[in-house]
Amino acid sequence: MVTIQEMELKERGLLAVNRSQKLGRPILISEVHNVDSINPLAFFNSGRESFLGERFYWKDPKESIVLVGLGISKQIQSDQATDRFFHVEDEWKKFLRDSFVFNPYPENGLGPVMFGGFSFDPSKKKTELWSKYADSLFHIPKYMLTVFENQTFLTTNIVCTPNDDITLFEKVIAERSQLLSSLKENYEVRAANLLDIKEISPDKWKKSVEEVVSDVKEGPLKKVVLARELRLSFDHHVMAEGVLANLYRQQRESFIFVFESNGDCFVGATPERLVKKQANKVYSTCLAGSIPRGKSEEEDRVLGEKLLNDKKNLIEHGFVVEMIKEALEESCKEIILPEKPQLMKIRDIQHLYTPVIGKCHEDASLLLLVERLHPTPALGGLPKQEAVEKIREVEELERGFYAAPLGWADYRANGEFAVSIRSGLIQGKEASLFAGCGVVADSDSESEYQETRLKFRPMLRALGGN
Numbered sequence: 001m002v003t004i005q006e007m008e009l010k011e012r013g014l015l016a017v018n019r020s021q022k023l024g025r026p027i028l029i030s031e032v033h034n035v036d037s038i039n040p041l042a043f044f045n046s047g048r049e050s051f052l053g054e055r056f057y058w059k060d061p062k063e064s065i066v067l068v069g070l071g072i073s074k075q076i077q078s079d080q081a082t083d084r085f086f087h088v089e090d091e092w093k094k095f096l097r098d099s100f101v102f103n104p105y106p107e108n109g110l111g112p113v114m115f116g117g118f119s120f121d122p123s124k125k126k127t128e129l130w131s132k133y134a135d136s137l138f139h140i141p142k143y144m145l146t147v148f149e150n151q152t153f154l155t156t157n158i159v160c161t162p163n164d165d166i167t168l169f170e171k172v173i174a175e176r177s178q179l180l181s182s183l184k185e186n187y188e189v190r191a192a193n194l195l196d197i198k199e200i201s202p203d204k205w206k207k208s209v210e211e212v213v214s215d216v217k218e219g220p221l222k223k224v225v226l227a228r229e230l231r232l233s234f235d236h237h238v239m240a241e242g243v244l245a246n247l248y249r250q251q252r253e254s255f256i257f258v259f260e261s262n263g264d265c266f267v268g269a270t271p272e273r274l275v276k277k278q279a280n281k282v283y284s285t286c287l288a289g290s291i292p293r294g295k296s297e298e299e300d301r302v303l304g305e306k307l308l309n310d311k312k313n314l315i316e317h318g319f320v321v322e323m324i325k326e327a328l329e330e331s332c333k334e335i336i337l338p339e340k341p342q343l344m345k346i347r348d349i350q351h352l353y354t355p356v357i358g359k360c361h362e363d364a365s366l367l368l369l370v371e372r373l374h375p376t377p378a379l380g381g382l383p384k385q386e387a388v389e390k391i392r393e394v395e396e397l398e399r400g401f402y403a404a405p406l407g408w409a410d411y412r413a414n415g416e417f418a419v420s421i422r423s424g425l426i427q428g429k430e431a432s433l434f435a436g437c438g439v440v441a442d443s444d445s446e447s448e449y450q451e452t453r454l455k456f457r458p459m460l461r462a463l464g465g466n
Contacts, residue, residue, distance in 0.1 A: 006173045008102075009156065013169040016100050016160040028074070028099035028140075030111045030157045030411075037152050038183065040066045041248065043145045044258070045187040045241050046179060047071070056115045056139060057244060057258040058408060060416065061271070064149055065109050067408060070179070071142030073157040076114060077134035081122035084136045085371040088118075095140070096411050103155075107148040108278060108414045111155055114138040116259065117406035117420065120375065120399035124392050129425070129432060130400030132262040143179060154180075189242035192234035192429070194464045200229040201396055202449065208394045209445040215390065216441045223319060224381040224390050226448075227436030229397050230456055232463060238426045240265045246462040253346055255418040257406060266401050268423025269458055271346050274373055274405050276416040277366045282332060282358040287344065287419075288320040288378040288438065289313030289352035292454055304343050304350050316438050317341050317352040319377040323384070324356055327372040331365075332358035348457045366415050370405045378438070379403040379419055400425070402434040424459045433459045 009031055016029040040057070047055050047070035058067040076091045078084055092114055103111040116138030119130070144155040158172055205228045212224045240258055244267065247256050251269035259266045273285040291307040294300030307313055321337070328335055336357040344353035380403075381387025402425075407417030424433040435455035437448045 009173060010166055010169045012100060012102055013158065013160065014166060016158075017162070017164050019098060019100070020160045020164070021162045023098060024162060026159045026161050028095065028112060028157060028159055030099065030101045030103065030155060032103040032105060032110045032153055032155050034105065035152050035154050038145055039185060040068050040145055040147055041245060042183045042185055042187065043068045043070070044244065045184065046182050048241065050175075050179070053260050053263050054139070055240075055258065055260045056141070057256070058115065059256045061253050061255060066145075066147040067109055067113065067115065068145040069113075069115055069139060069141030069143070072139045073142045073159050074140040076116070076136070076138040076140075078136040079122070079134050081135070084118060084122060085367045088136050088138060089365060089367045092138075092409070101411060105153065107146070107151065107153070108412070109146045109148055109408065109410055110153050112140060112157060112411040113144060113155070113408050114140050115408045117401055117417070118370075118374070118404050119401055120379075120404040121388055121392055124398055127398040129398055132264040133266070133400055137261060143176060187241060189239050189245065190236070191242055191464065192236050192238045194232060195235055196233040197460075197465065198231045198233075200231060202228070204396065206445040206449055209439055209443060209448050212390065212394065212439045213441065213443050213445075216439065220383065221386055221390060222382040222440065223316065223377055224387045224439050225379055225403075225436050226391065226395060226439055227397055227399060227403060227434055228452055230433040230460070232431045232433065232465070234429050234431070237428050238431055238463065240267060240426060243267050243426070243462050250461060251347060251422075251458055254422070257418070257420065259401070259406065263428075265426040266420070266423065267426060268420055269462070270418050270421050270423065271344060271351065272378070272419040272421060274376070274407070274417040274419050275366070275369045277360070277364070277369065278414050280360055280362065282328065282360045282364070282369060284324050284328065284356040284358075284373065286317065286320045286324050286341070286354040286356060286378075287351050288317045289341075290349050290451065290454075293345065293348060293350060300345075300350075304345070307350055307352060308341070308343065312440065312442060313352055314341075316377070316440065317354070319382050321354050323377050323382070324373060328356065328358045328369070330372070331369055332360045334359040349454060366409050366413060366417075370417050374405050375403065376419070379421070379436070381438070397434070399434070403436060422455065422458045424463065431463060433463075
């Protein structure tokens, strides 16, 4: 049982209401408490009854930080295609202006935090598939659990208006108490049975790979990443709680995320960081080039060595390294970059991996870094703009948040975004899974098709497939 001093919120809340009345606009009050240990999965599950459709979950690969949000105190969204990163940052700063933040702790991911992301390509023609997600969409949660290096914190965010009074805070206290008293370690999840898997236009996709190979050979394109979709059908509604628990068991070494919006749920376990900012340090990941895991230690080692010496994959990886280095240079005084890639081994796949660390300027903006880095050549291609235009032209799929930046930013300008691959969109009794591969001059359509089948496997397994 977690107990929190209730009187503090009432007293602080009245200060916020008073400021709201003076300024004539809504004001945020954010309160952080260091609490006893709470299981993040139990906290997420406890929000199903009152906050279904308004939850998020985020865990980094080392579990140094876990964020779980319930409810929406503020939503920042936009479908504008130009200046969308600047627009979100501007809205975020306006929302934080004149706010009351009661947070005595130095840890990241506390107090006001916005969680969400951007679509892959806001200029792509819209379909029904992603109709529940704006091209830029962020939620500032009402209640947020943060587990930071084994310490547990609870943030409460309330937006006060000039018409509010103490009853608002009494309601929040009652709701928060009910939430904390309803936590269950063993949450019963009814598993949905997979009835059907439909590949969306596989032959057409292979043909588009062959067309792009011809384009790359003629220039100026060097690489184009093409993605495709699987559509799954189930016997009843798929519960995000069950998929999240499966990902925890099966893909714990990845970024694990859930982002609900208007009844749909975007969920995944991605190995790929886009960018992390912590004070004056930035971290990014170059991840391109892949091969399956071996069935034995020796086979796994041989496959890994093959990948480390594969010319095609090394060239692809080099494109990503160079692009990320250039993207960070404008914001960083110094960049540390290993000379050669190493292997990142996850359950089904081995990747070529190069970590990047930069020391950034004081005024460096996390969202500006996201804008510069998205999409990396691993998700879009090279040259960047021409590759995105080619994807827009030939790809049947509307990617939405697939292969796009998803993550969080706190009020102190720290945060982290991953590239949301190995992911799926749950929609009631159906789900779409997404996977892509890099097409270069010597690509073979059947080989690329098989690579996407491998990349579907983590989410397919988490949803009850093989």
